[in-house]
Amino acid sequence: MPKKLYTEIYETLKKEIQTNVYQPKSSLPREEDLSARFDVTRNTVRRALKQLQEEGLVYAVKGRGVVVLEPVRSDQVVFSANNSEGFQGLRSFPQNKFIQELDTDVLSFKEIMIDEKTANLTSFNINDKAFYLERLRLFDGKGLAIDHSYFRADALKGFTREDAEGSVYQYIRDNNLFKVAAQRSISSVVSASQRDNEVLELGSLNCVGSLIKFVYTDAGSLFEYTETRYVPNNFAMLGFQYY
Amino acid sequence: MPKKLYTEIYETLKKEIQTNVYQPKSSLPREEDLSARFDVTRNTVRRALKQLQEEGLVYAVKGRGVVVLEPVRSDQVVFSANNSEGFQGLRSFPQNKFIQELDTDVLSFKEIMIDEKTANLTSFNINDKAFYLERLRLFDGKGLAIDHSYFRADALKGFTREDAEGSVYQYIRDNNLFKVAAQRSISSVVSASQRDNEVLELGSLNCVGSLIKFVYTDAGSLFEYTETRYVPNNFAMLGFQYY
DNA sequence: GAGTGGTCTAGACCACGGT
DNA sequence: CCGTGGTCTAGACCACTCC
Incomplete structure (x- = not known):
């Protein structure tokens, strides 16, 4: 069963950010290039980027690019408000x-x-x-x-x-x-x-x-x-x- | 200066929900019909609906429709975590x-x-x-x-x-x-x-x-x-x- | 002015819900 | 089965940033 395309792209980019393929404070490749790399339309790439942004890993600035945010070191934490269960x-x-x-x-x-x-x-x-x-x-x-x-x-x-x-x-x-x-x-x-x-x-x-x-x-x-x-x-x- | 189309649609629907044009627990018109009404593509309607959903006014169920959520009566509240200022x-x-x-x-x-x-x-x-x-x-x-x-x-x-x-x-x-x-x-x-x-x-x-x-x-x-x-x-x- | 993300169109097909 | 929302394509033009 094939996964959703934008989810796959999201997961790939997330892993690459976490392994420092893309450094904090640097930019991701532009959307056009990501489209070419994953062989999908820009629209699909954008949905993956949106997801990364909602999760707080990157931030998009019009005219500049998609920037990787620095990570926060977090320690003891027990629950989250975003928890349906x-x-x-x-x-x-x-x-x-x-x-x-x-x-x-x-x-x-x-x-x-x-x-x-x-x-x-x-x-x-x-x-x-x-x-x-x-x-x-x-x-x-x-x-x-x-x-x-x-x-x-x-x-x-x-x-x-x-x-x-x-x-x-x-x-x-x-x-x-x-x-x-x-x-x-x-x-x-x-x-x-x-x-x-x-x-x-x-x-x-x-x-x-x-x-x-x-x-x-x-x-x-x-x-x-x-x-x-x-x-x-x-x-x-x-x-x-x-x- | 013209507003963004999906923002206009979002605001229109929001007002209609708040004035009970669409009742809680009932469905909004299907996306196709909203496209026709506002004379935009389905994609643009969907962005407006996404925004309503993120704000907690509606919820989309595949195969069924977009449902209006019942409002919550809220009382004294002073601040929000979603506050950049x-x-x-x-x-x-x-x-x-x-x-x-x-x-x-x-x-x-x-x-x-x-x-x-x-x-x-x-x-x-x-x-x-x-x-x-x-x-x-x-x-x-x-x-x-x-x-x-x-x-x-x-x-x-x-x-x-x-x-x-x-x-x-x-x-x-x-x-x-x-x-x-x-x-x-x-x-x-x-x-x-x-x-x-x-x-x-x-x-x-x-x-x-x-x-x-x-x-x-x-x-x-x-x-x-x-x-x-x-x-x-x-x-x-x-x-x-x-x- | 060149390059970037933001918005929008006009289609197509798929997956799920209810009948 | 039909009707719904979910995903995806292939293009176009606009708005902003930076040089």
Whole structure:
């Protein structure tokens, strides 16, 4: 099965940048030459370059060329906001290999009706049915994060407490329910609540990190609202933007 | 002066989505029809749709169509990681109109040489010259955030303490030094340092939010390293991803 | 003015979703 | 099966940077 052309070109150029075939602060060959080299149109080359730019490896300047950006030395980092897989997705970061055990305790599982207050919180509609879950996340046995989640019930037919012990996203895939289309997030730092102190290993710390996610199905429905509250000094989120 | 075609199409569709000409969870007209309507090729329509998708308004599903996503009700929010303008850029968020006064105290201004320790921190090279700045950010007179910044000296010719009182980015524009190409960021929550307690209005809080930014010039040079440490309960960061 | 990336056209064929 | 978005080609012209 042949890969997409622009993906192949993207991967080839990426490897060449990482092995210093193209030095930081120098320019890539011009688009015309890359077209010739890979035997594709300029348009296809441009899609590969766009991808490199979105990932932060290069930057295109009109009239000058495509410049290779200097790398950043990064050290300890645990998760990213660009992560559709929630808690389970942590495994996919190579930086996280040092974590031995990832476990989940389902502290609460309820089927509820959305009232005005929860509607304002979650952006769901009043009188929607939803599942409410409280899940404690254990890293090598330590309770470092807790998720408060609302899932629209009509999107999760047949969902049970047992399913909640595993991965919600695995359940969605296994039952072919829908694809995840997009998510919005709000990240902040807030004072610890009484509940945070009860369940998280905060020690003397009196604040927590808060990451709120709104997740969409590919039918355009908002289907998940999750607030993750986490213990300081253990997590970091990566970002990248270009202009 | 005529605008870019795909930008015009993007803006038109965006307005129509926001005024409910196209309802959430329904589909947009197919690309062929939009081509006909705007009298452009499908390719140009697709670029407009891509932009809507990147902004989180729609989502395209192969074989089905382009779906309008339900909106999220958002409330108090103060800044975003996707913000090249640093502190000064806060003004551009409509949500922030309630802030009366934004001021900066330059607590420290030094010209330094990068040693091994700062090289590891900033990803600059050893023996580079750099400016080190400590700037306290005042919101309506309250010290709610502090920036620890390193700027490569060779990128900021003639930069003085007086310039640091204003906007570094204004200085770059005024002197036509370069364009900002991209930035990486690392966001986390950490225990408050002694310095944090001295300068920030933390009260009894013993944590701060930390936002580290690496900023690139359009020549591919890393030129700024800034860690912003901020008081909890005052700031939020927005994000969006699609898959 | 020469060289670069940015925009746009007018087609073609493929891959997936739903019937 | 049909209709949809996804990929790709082969060209053209414009806008910007740098000499």
